[in-house]
Amino acid sequence: MSDSRPIAPFGRRSVSIVETRSLGLYQVIKVQDDAAPLVRPGQFHMLSTTVGWGGETGGRPWLGRAISFLSTDGAGGIEFLVDGVGPGTHRLSSLKSGDQLDLVGPLGNGFPEVGSSDQTKPCLVAGGIGLAPILALSQRLELDGVEHDLILGFRNAEFAGAARDWPNASVSTDDGSVGEQGTVIAPLTRALDSGSRTVYACGPPLMLEAVRALCDETNTPAWFAMEAPMACGFGACFGCAVETKDGIVRLCVDGPVLSGSVLAGISSTGRVDAQ
Incomplete structure (x- = not known):
């Protein structure tokens, strides 16, 4: 990038x-x-x-x-x-x-530029507070006239109220109180089955790991907006350092968006597994 x-x-x-x-x-x-x-x-x-x-x-x-x-x-x-x-x-x-x-x-580094001439359709996936960068990307794609999938996951109806301004989104809740019951993985699987996609995701670590594993299994290119404790924001403190296949990176300057190709796994704490 x-x-x-x-x-x-x-x-x-x-x-x-x-x-x-x-x-x-x-x-x-x-x-x-x-x-x-x-x-x-x-x-x-x-x-x-x-x-x-x-x-x-x-x-x-x-x-x-x-x-x-x-x-x-x-x-x-x-x-x-x-x-x-x-x-x-x-x-x-x-x-x-x-x-x-x-x-x-x-x-930090944001998501890579997405063009209408790209060969794969963007598939945007968000869970919880991970909404922000994904909806920002959705806004950019809409302004550029780029058709895309938008999949949003929430704990329950109270949290799902955040999706009210995006009526075309596919919404899932853990308890089934709004939209489809379950996680974002079911609608994401259907999207990947329907044609070539590039996935852009942000959300809780367990959700990101499930998305990463599915994309890896299906050879789907993916980009992940990661989270880690950040004290400075410009790479001085190394509080957000994580291991990747390419070595240690600082999410505040080398990320927070990382390619799925450098991730072997994402732990429940949000840390990246190197192997």
Whole structure:
């Protein structure tokens, strides 16, 4: 993949929240970032709040949180999808219009460019909070007039509310409360059986491993947006280092999107198996 990714401006910058909204159980934060209007699906930003970013009064600030973007208007308007599961993401989820957000980005390698002349049909697969980069890619493909599959998996109906703006998506839930009961593997298998595909996936580690194994078994090219703890976002701390067939890579600079061809397996912790 050529290194034509948008590059982050130097340093952290502060932007205003222009809108917030709920998407299922997730929170969407929209900002206007004129300093870096171009982003590629699969890239991420390190986010923190300008005020109240720390454990207690006078305490040490938290590290920034690596968050993928959900959508962009190409002119600096960027939406982030946040799941308030910990203190940092909970603080981000509490932001309101007019609040200030500190960010660094865009960072990392996103998904490769997909063209309408490609020989295989894109098949986009997302689970849970992995929605963000996949829906960002779906938005890009729609704008470019590229037909594609969109397969979304959720735990239950509450989480599946995040799919409301994508009525043409194939939706699965673990409990069958919305769409097809089960995981994304059944609809993905049908898509692969129906013709030549290239898979683009993001989601929980166990889902990614199941998708990786199926793509490997069927000789289907695939790209995976991986997750790992990230402290810096630019390769200095090696907190997100993972092993691949090609050696150790840092997901924040060499990823987070990796080709399935370099992955031998994905563990339940999200780490990549080298052998």
